[in-house]
Amino acid sequence: MHILKGDMGDSFALTLKELSLKVTPKRLAILNILDEEPVYVSPEEIWEKMKERFARIGLPTVYRNLEELSMGGVITKVIHPNRQLYYYFCRNRRHHHHFICVSCRKVEDLDMCGIKGMEKSIEKTVRGKVLSHLVQINGLCNRCTEIKTGKGTI
Amino acid sequence: MHILKGDMGDSFALTLKELSLKVTPKRLAILNILDEEPVYVSPEEIWEKMKERFARIGLPTVYRNLEELSMGGVITKVIHPNRQLYYYFCRNRRHHHHFICVSCRKVEDLDMCGIKGMEKSIEKTVRGKVLSHLVQINGLCNRCTEIKTGKGTI
DNA sequence: TAATAAATAAAAATCATTTTCATTTGTTGA
DNA sequence: TCAACAAATGAAAATGATTTTTATTTATTA
Ligand SMILES: [Zn+2]
Ligand SMILES: [Zn+2]
Ligand SMILES: [Zn+2]
Ligand SMILES: [Zn+2]
Numbered sequence: 001m002h003i004l005k006g007d008m009g010d011s012f013a014l015t016l017k018e019l020s021l022k023v024t025p026k027r028l029a030i031l032n033i034l035d036e037e038p039v040y041v042s043p044e045e046i047w048e049k050m051k052e053r054f055a056r057i058g059l060p061t062v063y064r065n066l067e068e069l070s071m072g073g074v075i076t077k078v079i080h081p082n083r084q085l086y087y088y089f090c091r092n093r094r095h096h097h098h099f100i101c102v103s104c105r106k107v108e109d110l111d112m113c114g115i116k117g118m119e120k121s122i123e124k125t126v127r128g129k130v131l132s133h134l135v136q137i138n139g140l141c142n143r144c145t146e147i148k149t150g151k152g153t154i
Numbered sequence: 155m156h157i158l159k160g161d162m163g164d165s166f167a168l169t170l171k172e173l174s175l176k177v178t179p180k181r182l183a184i185l186n187i188l189d190e191e192p193v194y195v196s197p198e199e200i201w202e203k204m205k206e207r208f209a210r211i212g213l214p215t216v217y218r219n220l221e222e223l224s225m226g227g228v229i230t231k232v233i234h235p236n237r238q239l240y241y242y243f244c245r246n247r248r249h250h251h252h253f254i255c256v257s258c259r260k261v262e263d264l265d266m267c268g269i270k271g272m273e274k275s276i277e278k279t280v281r282g283k284v285l286s287h288l289v290q291i292n293g294l295c296n297r298c299t300e301i302k303t304g305k306g307t308i
Numbered sequence: 309t310a311a312t313a314a315a316t317a318a319a320a321a322t323c324a325t326t327t328t329c330a331t332t333t334g335t336t337g338a
Numbered sequence: 339t340c341a342a343c344a345a346a347t348g349a350a351a352a353t354g355a356t357t358t359t360t361a362t363t364t365a366t367t368a
Pocket of ligand 3: 245250262
């Protein structure tokens with residue numbers, strides 16, 4: 001039902017199947033849109049792009065799918081200082097964290113995690129269970145530091 | 155105008171003055187309430203306690219003051235998985251991060267920060283400006299791990 | 309291809325947070 | 339001490355992102 005027959009289409013379909021999610025055109029489109037986005041985006045922005053591809057597409061569908069995909073670890077939630085939701089598709093499958101630009105929304109991988117090592121010692125000290133950790137560096141990327149005017153909202 | 159004459163009252167008043175915030179009974183009360191809370195709390199919960207002390211007290215006042223105090227670095231915002239606002243008053247003035255229990259809301263200091271050291275290398279790699287970093291370990295505290303039933307919402 | 313569970317649209321609801329604006333209060337310095 | 343001024347507050351309303359609901363549609367699979 002779709003034009004995509006190449007690697008991408010198939011690999012995303014596979015990804016969805018692995019999460020026991022049905023392979024719907026809208027899910028694939030959301031993944032494609034995220035895949036093409038070089039920056040983190042809001043559900044509403046994804047919805048806008050979806051409307052270019054589908055005559056009928058509801059915002060709740062976008063929200064639901066983004067949540068499912070991020071639960072499945074396929075995409076990443078960005079914790080923004082403004083507390084709105086943003087998502088980002090990162091090809092780096094290793095455990096790592098992100099530097100996010102609050103101005104232009106660029107995301108850069110940080111191939112280090114001071115936390116993984118901390119977890120063990122934390123479970124000892126706190127004697128509790130570590131469920132998740134949140135590491136994110138917020139700042140201005142190289143370009144935004146120079147021009148001092150990004151497109152996004154801080 | 156208040157019964158508090160001891161160290162606490164004065165020290166909080168001083169804290170406010172240092173932030174060029176007027177010393178109002180409500181600000182002092184908010185600080186006192188937070189000071190007495192062993193766990194992180196929501197603006198609405200603080201409002202409930204404020205209502206016991208003041209005949210007229212609006213929720214926006216609570217929100218406004220919490221925001222100001224956290225901007226001033228007096229209190230800490232907790233980034234909760236449920237994305238609601240919570241605040242915590244931490245006496246530890248050193249740079250550190252927190253282990254927060256998503257069940258009973260206990261907060262435990264982590265006297266280490268793998269990030270501070272990362273910042274320099276990040277500014278080199280990314281060649282941008284680090285504005286802030288977010289490090290938080292979410293989990294279940296010792297007690298909650300054992301009883302598996304906390305009072306709070308996950 | 310029929311049966312079934314999952315996904316979706318549309319509309320409405322939710323509800324935490326913020327804004328507005330008229331009134332009150334704390335601060336400052338005469 | 340007190341007037342003048344800026345800041346803080348209350349009340350009510352607005353906001354707006356996110357979620358829920360329910361009837362309908364669609365993907366899966368045997
Ligand atoms: Zn940038
Ligand atoms: Zn990444
Ligand atoms: Zn602390
Ligand atoms: Zn706990």
